Amino acid sequence: MNPCIELRGVRCTLGGRTVLDIDRLVVGEGERVALVGHNGAGKSTLLRVLSGFTRPTAGQVSVLGVRLDTRLPPARLRALRGEAGQVLQGLHLVPRLSALENVLIGSLGRVTGWRSWVRRYPAHEVEGARAALARVGMLDQASMRTDGLSGGERQKVAIARVLVQAPRLILADEPTAALDPAAAQEICRVLGTAAGDATLVAVVHNTALLPLLADRVIGLRQGRVVFDLPQAQVDEVQLAALYGSGPANGACGRSDDPLVSARRSPDEIESRRWRQRTCTQTAASAGHSPCH
Numbered sequence: 519m520n521p522c523i524e525l526r527g528v529r530c531t532l533g534g535r536t537v538l539d540i541d542r543l544v545v546g547e548g549e550r551v552a553l554v555g556h557n558g559a560g561k562s563t564l565l566r567v568l569s570g571f572t573r574p575t576a577g578q579v580s581v582l583g584v585r586l587d588t589r590l591p592p593a594r595l596r597a598l599r600g601e602a603g604q605v606l607q608g609l610h611l612v613p614r615l616s617a618l619e620n621v622l623i624g625s626l627g628r629v630t631g632w633r634s635w636v637r638r639y640p641a642h643e644v645e646g647a648r649a650a651l652a653r654v655g656m657l658d659q660a661s662m663r664t665d666g667l668s669g670g671e672r673q674k675v676a677i678a679r680v681l682v683q684a685p686r687l688i689l690a691d692e693p694t695a696a697l698d699p700a701a702a703q704e705i706c707r708v709l710g711t712a713a714g715d716a717t718l719v720a721v722v723h724n725t726a727l728l729p730l731l732a733d734r735v736i737g738l739r740q741g742r743v744v745f746d747l748p749q750a751q752v753d754e755v756q757l758a759a760l761y762g763s764g765p766a767n768g769a770c771g772r773s774d775d776p777l778v779s780a781r782r783s784p785d786e787i788e789s790r791r792w793r794q795r796t797c798t799q800t801a802a803s804a805g806h807s808p809c810h
């Protein structure tokens with residue numbers, strides 16, 4: 519299996535603290551990997567490193583054959599992000615635009631010149647966006663504004679937007695955050711099916727969802743890999759050890775749980791603000807304001 523992701527001796531120091539410390543990690547093309555671990559374990563930091571938003575302090579990172587530990591020309595980074603789609607948690611759709619228009623934003627990397635400035639998309643891109651909405655079961659809601667959709671429906675639109683990129687790699691950060699259990703299961707099934715042959719790396723908080731999304735599970739604790747196992751071999755004992763005294767299954771400190779939010783350290787709160795700023799910048803660079 520060809521490697522899609524390769525990390526060697528990667529360390530990330532943020533705010534004077536080492537928040538990621540990974541000796542070696544290889545993810546092959548087409549693998550489905552879930553990242554699990556307590557709040558602040560470094561899961562999102564790892565995703566940011568893989569998407570080129572955070573450059574590691576030390577070590578080598580290669581994603582789809584592109585080295586991300588060195589400064590890349592913006593055009594090269596944009597090209598990579600075109601091949602590595604991201605599904606973030608609920609902060610990334612443009613509320614006043616329809617589901618179809620939001621999905622079309624995923625094709626902006628291919629639309630050039632005046633068409634991209636005025637968002638006039640070629641007919642084949644519109645067809646592609648409609649096909650992506652159909653794949654996630656949202657074609658009937660194509661013309662609805664996304665602020666009128668439910669959380670689960672919005673997440674399906676976000677998945678459809680990634681699909682129009684025809685990505686070779688999908689990075690999903692808590693794709694089921696803030697969804698009820700039934701919607702969370704549905705989103706995992708939709709994402710798992712829609713990902714097709716692409717490599718998938720997803721942060722998963724509810725470990726009951728792992729069988730729907732992953733064939734390999736990586737447990738992170740304080741920025742280090744504490745286990746890296748086939749999904750079928752991950753059991754209650756490993757999860758209990760990973761989460762310490764926290765629950766071993768189900769709501770493992772979901773980020774949207776108000777009790778968990780109340781326990782967050784100032785660092786974690788700052789990390790969330792950082793992520794929100796990243797989303798805002800991403801939306802702004804596409805000429806839009808993000809959803810909140």
Ligand SMILES: Nc1ncnc2c1ncn2[C@@H]1O[C@H](COP(=O)(O)OP(=O)(O)OP(=O)(O)O)[C@@H](O)[C@H]1O
Pocket residue numbers: 532533537555556557558559560561562563564773784785786787788789790792
């Ligand atoms: N820009 C930053 N400056 C300082 N510290 C940061 C920054 N970004 C993240 N951190 C810290 O890095 C650690 C890992 O954060 P990260 O968001 O990766 O954790 P996580 O496992 O995704 O957590 P959660 O499950 O709460 O989303 C946290 O302790 C966080 O406070």
